[in-house]
Amino acid sequence: MAETRRAEISGAGFAGLVAATALAQRGWQVRVHEKGETLRTEGAGIVLWGNSLQVLDDIGATHDIMSNSMTPPAYETRMDNVIQSQETLDGIRWRTMTRGHLFNSLLLAAREAGVEVKPGSRVVSATADGVLTTADGASTKADLIVGADGVGSAVRDSLGFEVRRERSRDGITRFLVPRRKAELSALEPDTEWDNVIDFWNLDPRVLRVLYTPANDEELYIALMAPAADAEGSRVPIDLDLWTSIFPQLAPVLQDAARIQGRYYGYQTTRVDSWTRGVAALVGDAAHAMCPALAQGAGCAMQNAYTLAVAATAASDDELPAALAGWERLERPYTDRCQDRSQEYADTRAMSQGNQFTGESVETALYEPTDPHRHEKASA
Numbered sequence: 001m002a003e004t005r006r007a008e009i010s011g012a013g014f015a016g017l018v019a020a021t022a023l024a025q026r027g028w029q030v031r032v033h034e035k036g037e038t039l040r041t042e043g044a045g046i047v048l049w050g051n052s053l054q055v056l057d058d059i060g061a062t063h064d065i066m067s068n069s070m071t072p073p074a075y076e077t078r079m080d081n082v083i084q085s086q087e088t089l090d091g092i093r094w095r096t097m098t099r100g101h102l103f104n105s106l107l108l109a110a111r112e113a114g115v116e117v118k119p120g121s122r123v124v125s126a127t128a129d130g131v132l133t134t135a136d137g138a139s140t141k142a143d144l145i146v147g148a149d150g151v152g153s154a155v156r157d158s159l160g161f162e163v164r165r166e167r168s169r170d171g172i173t174r175f176l177v178p179r180r181k182a183e184l185s186a187l188e189p190d191t192e193w194d195n196v197i198d199f200w201n202l203d204p205r206v207l208r209v210l211y212t213p214a215n216d217e218e219l220y221i222a223l224m225a226p227a228a229d230a231e232g233s234r235v236p237i238d239l240d241l242w243t244s245i246f247p248q249l250a251p252v253l254q255d256a257a258r259i260q261g262r263y264y265g266y267q268t269t270r271v272d273s274w275t276r277g278v279a280a281l282v283g284d285a286a287h288a289m290c291p292a293l294a295q296g297a298g299c300a301m302q303n304a305y306t307l308a309v310a311a312t313a314a315s316d317d318e319l320p321a322a323l324a325g326w327e328r329l330e331r332p333y334t335d336r337c338q339d340r341s342q343e344y345a346d347t348r349a350m351s352q353g354n355q356f357t358g359e360s361v362e363t364a365l366y367e368p369t370d371p372h373r374h375e376k377a378s379a
């Protein structure tokens with residue numbers, strides 16, 4: 001009988017947990033190292049599209065996720081509170097939820113698959129031939145190493161990948177607050193408050209609120225301002241400033257103002273390669289992107305999944321070549337998504353509405369679990 005192959009993964013984020021589950025379900029013995037003393041079950045909200053939802057179906061996490069998430073009736077875009085578009089996104093699968101809910105569903109799937117998750121275990125380095133070392137001095141030899149340890153990846157940096165980082169001019173502070181639908185409806189009775197509503201204001205000041213219902217009880221709001229705008233990017237938020245521009249959102253902005261919050265500048269990370277020997281990078285470690293298309297976690301999960309499939313199909317001797325082949329096939333989709341996300345963020349073009357057509361939905365419609373996807377694409 002063939003020996004069980006061992007994978008060591010750095011980072012228990014969305015990418016690490018999907019890679020771990022997909023590998024364990026294919027017979028690998030998997031351990032995930034998480035530097036945090038506790039697992040990160042909190043955060044604001046997230047939007048997922050068909051590409052990552054298909055991965056969640058395949059690893060068996062969908063049932064749990066559907067229980068406390070929603071597909072809003074439309075994605076609405078407003079400029080100066082005037083509706084530019086209401087896109088019902090027909091034919092595109094999408095879902096909104098809290099990050100905590102997604103995380104807990106992934107953790108459940110990972111544990112059910114037999115993955116060992118080790119909090120308080122900080123990875124300090126990895127080698128191309130499969131040795132992973134943690135801060136307590138322990139080194140483990142593995143058949144596969146996955147660097148899923150986010151923008152500051154220790155696996156990536158210890159292996160000497162070349163990294164390019166670009167910052168965009170805008171950034172976002174995210175909050176999870178109560179829905180307060182009745183109070184919002186009292187202020188604007190004609191609004192469908194179950195929609196995602198992308199409230200833009202460019203003149204006289206660039207401020208944007210992305211209003212995203214995450215479930216019946218919770219609302220995810222993301223407040224965007226340029227980094228150069230000290231008042232707009234301040235945390236806790238300047239309530240007078242935000243309610244002066246978005247008075248119809250006053251009830252939920254008041255809740256947000258009570259939370260400390262953290263302003264994140266948009267950034268794009270690119271690396272020269274995603275693999276070295278038997279080590280591979282996935283998620284923000286390899287390809288952090290601006291959130292314009294809401295696909296950073298989506299690409300992270302699709303790449304984590306396809307990595308597990310490609311690694312399992314290869315023998316030990318073939319693994320380095322198989323990982324290189326995986327990057328060659330999968331990376332162009334993520335590169336294009338990253339480029340578009342950066343362009344939309346830089347130009348703020350999504351403020352014009354009708355955002356989800358043509359090439360901007362390429363990633364949302366990608367089918368990472370279809371084994372014939374590349375043949376179909378080249379046909």
Ligand SMILES: Cc1cc2nc3c(=O)[nH]c(=O)nc-3n(C[C@H](O)[C@H](O)[C@H](O)COP(=O)(O)OP(=O)(O)OC[C@H]3O[C@@H](n4cnc5c(N)ncnc54)[C@H](O)[C@@H]3O)c2cc1C
Nearest residue numbers: 011013014015035047123149150283284291294296297298
């Ligand atoms: C404002 C904003 C909005 C976004 N909205 C969306 C959205 O709607 N949809 C979407 O798909 N994406 C969205 N994204 C992107 C998404 O959040 C990220 O792409 C995604 O979380 C990346 O997941 P990851 O697992 O690669 O990295 P992370 O989530 O960063 O996880 C990395 C994990 O590794 C751990 N770690 C780090 N270093 C070590 C180490 N040395 N040893 C062990 N563990 C370590 C960390 O503690 C962490 O738990 C958004 C991003 C931003 C900034």
